[in-house]
Amino acid sequence: MAFTSFLKTCVRNTPGNQYQAYLCPVASITSITLTAGEVSAVTMNSTAKFQRVQGKLDTVQFTSEGNAGNTLNITHSLKMRFDKMTTALNKWFYDTDGIADAVVCGMVAIHVDGNGQAWISGISPASVEGTLRPYQSATINFDSGAAPTDDAAAQPELTLTRTGAAPAYPFDSTILATITGGTATFINWAS
């Protein structure tokens, strides 16, 4: 492929992400399909689905740091905070089949940015990374704060990280509509 031009379009940009992201163990995915650089299909193993994860508004942050020289490596981080620590959240972090268990084999994430575009990260065509490089690290932080006036305290924070050679991939408009419309068949919308 020859090097090509890139021409700007003058459109408004909205930083940030929707407060709802979607996670699943990487082994739940049986295929992804890229058409012209966009994800046009996702199939899942048996009844497995991406699970919805609702954080606190304006705390979901996706970062991507790419370093290109003789090699290309890209580090992704998906961070989100939650309103407060609860029994359900504690179990979701640490119980069997919780985040702490799921990152051992790795996880795949979908986030929807402030412009309404959904992205998948943690999975790629075999030709890009050679082997699977999902999110295999989770940092779960909590600080109770010391007083009721500590407004930003007591909000558990989850950070998933991965390093590979693949970028996050955008979904095409057909699948995007099903994600934002709540009908994507590869996401668990029931609970």
Added chain:
Amino acid sequence: MAEKKKYTIDPRFIGSTVSVYPSIDGVFQNAQGYDYVLKQDTEEKVLQYLVNIGHPAVTVTAEK
């Protein structure tokens, strides 16, 4: 005589790269996936695999 199968590929997926990650009961059978570029003459075993995993690009019908 065994029925012959006819595979139909949704035209919007022609030229797409399908990356498959074979697994059984949530356990991967390989450390990496396989990439297939969908073409009109994609071999039958690949098309059947895509049908088996419920890929929307391929439908199969029995030809009499």
